[in-house]
Amino acid sequence: MSKIIYYIGLIVCLAKLRTILDFVWFYFLRPTNRWEKYLQGPSPYAVVTGATDGIGKATAQELYDKGFNLILHGRNENKLKGVIEEIQSAKSKRTGKVQDVKYFLEDASKVGIDFEGIARRFEGLNVTILVNNVGMYTIGLERFDEWTEEVHMEYVRANSLFSTFLTRAFLPSLRATARARPVLVVFIGSFGDETAMPRITLYSAAKHFNRRVALGLHADERFDIPDDKAISFMYVHVGQVNSQMDREPPNFVRASSEHFAEKLVGTFGCGRQIVIPYIGHYVVKLVYTTIPEFLATKMLRDSAHEQVERAIKESKLRS
Ligand SMILES: NC(=O)c1ccc[n+]([C@@H]2O[C@H](COP(=O)([O-])OP(=O)(O)OC[C@H]3O[C@@H](n4cnc5c(N)ncnc54)[C@H](OP(=O)(O)O)[C@@H]3O)[C@@H](O)[C@H]2O)c1
Known part of the structure; x- marks a missing residue:
């Protein structure tokens, strides 16, 4: 015994x-410089969706500074052009040159998006990184059944289907590129995919969907293609980040978008399929998975209450 x-x-x-x-x-x-392997071939490009604010904008800036040309996505042309102007107002730190920045516009929550048309517009470019970052999050007093089916669908489209079908449209050209040099597709996820925070049921479910898509595609691409010639897919676990989505000031558990983006790009090429780039988020996850379940549930409920109260206060301030 x-x-x-x-x-x-x-x-x-x-x-x-x-x-x-x-x-x-x-x-x-x-080593945090493995992203360098995606800088191979003629004029490498990185695609970043939801690039007009927060994590997406900071990631675009980080990749630009590291020498990538960019294809940025947004839904508001003036805002996106402003971001592009801001990024191109300085030379890339790595190349010492102004890199090319292209863009496309699309409201990710809408039906009828011509994903193949988008991919066709950028055909022939050496795209080596696709960052599926776009996401929409609202927390409020409404219960699940108080949102219309259409509003639910908008959240599902913006948080998961847009990324899935944009990736699908880019796959043939990414696959061709991957025969010659490494290619990475990233899905920006959330801790919400594992925890059960009240009032964000479909947001959490959509993030979980993205995680399965990322892992599934990683396996799928390797079914009949050798590992070193196949596209790599990565799902990113994200905790709190100061952005439009979470306006509270940065601290150890809430990274600034810029700091998060630096850590995020530092994980590109690390060879893992699921990553938590920021150490503060790892600590939060450790706490949530170590404490008794009833305590974790209570903490999530309290956090949801705080977020709802903050959202109400902000909307009152705005009106
Ligand atoms: N911040 C956090 O605490 C946190 C935590 C976990 C996960 N995440 C994830 O991180 C990603 C980035 O979020 P963030 O914090 O950087 O949020 P953010 O500051 O609100 O930025 C979101 C970006 O997505 C764009 N976007 C939102 N809805 C869109 C739509 N329907 N069509 C087209 N573009 C749309 C926004 O465009 P506009 O500028 O036009 O609004 C913006 O560029 C999301 O996938 C989010 O779920 C964030």
């Missing part, structure tokens, strides 16, 4: 040790 307890204890200790070593490796020792 004591031998069994000894071996169980040993296995538990080894599993914990592995987690600790992995933590130290990922956040302190891992």
Whole structure:
């Protein structure tokens, strides 16, 4: 009996040790310049969706500074042109040149988007990175059945279907590029895909959908293509980030968009399919998964209450 307890204890200790070593490796020792492998070939481009604010805008800036040309997506032409002007007002830190920036406009929540038409517009460009970042989030007093089916569908389209079908449209050209050089498709997710925060049911479900799409496509592409010639897919777990979506000031658990984007790009090419780029988010996740479930549920409910109260206060301030 004591031998069994000894071996169980040993296995538990080894599993914990592995987690600790992995933590130290990922956040302190891992090389963060693996994104360089996506800078191969003639004029490499990165596509970033939802690039007019927050994480998307900061990621576009980060990739530009690292030497990528950009294809940016937004829904508001003036805002997107302003962002492009801002990015191109300085030379790329890596190349010392003004990189090319192209764009396309689309309201991701709407039906009837010509995804293949979008991909066709950029055919022939050496796209090596696609960052599916666009996302829409509202938390309020309304219950699930108090939103119309159409509003629910808008959230599902903007948070998951847009990314899925944009990726699908780009796949043939990305696949052709991947034969010659590494190609990465990123899905920006959320901790909401694992936790059950009240009032954001379909947002959470949509993020979970993206996670399955990313992992599924990674496996699918490797079914009949050797690993080193196949597109890589990555799902990004995101906690709180200061942006339009969360206006509270940055702190250890809430990264600024710029800091998050720097950490995010630092994970490109790391070889993992699921990443938590920012250490503060890892700590939050550790707390949520370590404390008793009833406490985690209470914390999520309290956080939802706070967010709803803040949203009401902000909308009152605006009106
Ligand atoms: N911030 C967080 O705490 C947090 C936490 C977990 C996950 N995330 C995820 O991170 C990603 C980026 O969010 P963020 O925090 O950077 O939010 P953000 O500041 O609100 O930026 C969202 C971007 O998506 C665009 N967008 C939103 N709805 C759109 C639509 N229907 N059609 C076209 N474009 C649309 C916005 O365009 P406009 O400028 O026109 O509004 C903006 O460019 C999202 O996928 C989000 O779910 C964020």
